[in-house]
Amino acid sequence: MKTNSRPQYYRIRRVLEMVREGTQSGYLANSSDFQEELGVSRRTVARDMDFLRDEENAPIEYDESRKGYLLTDDSYSLPPVRLSRKEVFSFSIARKLLGAFEGTPLEMDMRSTLSKIEESLEGTVSMDIEGLTENLSVIAEDHVLLDPDMWAEVAKYTSRSERVGMIYRKFNGETKSYVVEPCHLFAYHGNWYLLARREDNEKPWSTFAISRIKKIRGTGKLFKVNHNFDAEQHIKDAFGISRGEKPFNVRLLFDAKIATYIEERVWHPTQKMKRRRDGSLEMQFETTGWKELVRWILSWQPDVKVISPKRLKERIELKMRQGLVRT
Numbered sequence: 001m002k003t004n005s006r007p008q009y010y011r012i013r014r015v016l017e018m019v020r021e022g023t024q025s026g027y028l029a030n031s032s033d034f035q036e037e038l039g040v041s042r043r044t045v046a047r048d049m050d051f052l053r054d055e056e057n058a059p060i061e062y063d064e065s066r067k068g069y070l071l072t073d074d075s076y077s078l079p080p081v082r083l084s085r086k087e088v089f090s091f092s093i094a095r096k097l098l099g100a101f102e103g104t105p106l107e108m109d110m111r112s113t114l115s116k117i118e119e120s121l122e123g124t125v126s127m128d129i130e131g132l133t134e135n136l137s138v139i140a141e142d143h144v145l146l147d148p149d150m151w152a153e154v155a156k157y158t159s160r161s162e163r164v165g166m167i168y169r170k171f172n173g174e175t176k177s178y179v180v181e182p183c184h185l186f187a188y189h190g191n192w193y194l195l196a197r198r199e200d201n202e203k204p205w206s207t208f209a210i211s212r213i214k215k216i217r218g219t220g221k222l223f224k225v226n227h228n229f230d231a232e233q234h235i236k237d238a239f240g241i242s243r244g245e246k247p248f249n250v251r252l253l254f255d256a257k258i259a260t261y262i263e264e265r266v267w268h269p270t271q272k273m274k275r276r277r278d279g280s281l282e283m284q285f286e287t288t289g290w291k292e293l294v295r296w297i298l299s300w301q302p303d304v305k306v307i308s309p310k311r312l313k314e315r316i317e318l319k320m321r322q323g324l325v326r327t
Contacts, residue, residue: 028068
């Protein structure tokens, strides 16, 4: 595997590891071996070797008779990773941010990874990692408690491009069976979603909440991935996870009393905002999504008005009238 994108600290540790292995096995690694392993030039290998010997005092010598490098002191090891105060502060914040992922299948793996990093810092950092952020907290957003096994199953079939059959509970509570080609996973507002192509062609692309997949099974049939399909662009065209077929332009007018809050956030990647003289805020963006957009606009009533399109304005008015009907 080519690793020319790896930073120098990785390369020098791998070079030292190869020299140690060669010293122990009898086959000494040379410059060509390092180039092949790391995918770098001879000049880069020479610089890394000079850094090891001059900056890290590594006891490495070149054996002319065997045309390779050996370690003259087998007890030598590189010092642990050195971090600046700023880097340790960022690391401690990352640990706090894990609280926002509580209950997700990534939490355990990330905690394990960060614990290993912390262990490697022991004895090299003369500061209290916890103390750096004792006055900092992260309030987690609402999130779904996912079944880690289900998440792993969905990820497995997506990774190997295998068509699956699944039983899914829709938003309205109805249970339905689907056969789909799982193509892309993404996280949004505390849940994970699967973007898939449906076999029934009723709606070519559909988004499924992993938390509502009741059962999933592989069919053993692989499908060809369409490399011309841009999942990121597909998601970008939506509003939240709601997506339609044709894009339309949206113009909204927010009251001055909430304009600052709206203005400081990114609600959609295509958004453009402009303050009016009275302090109100006009927002414009292009999307294909309807359902979540309607719910979002309703959540800001009565402090937002729909300027266009007309059908969006009519949808909001209808929903508001329905909400006022007495039961």
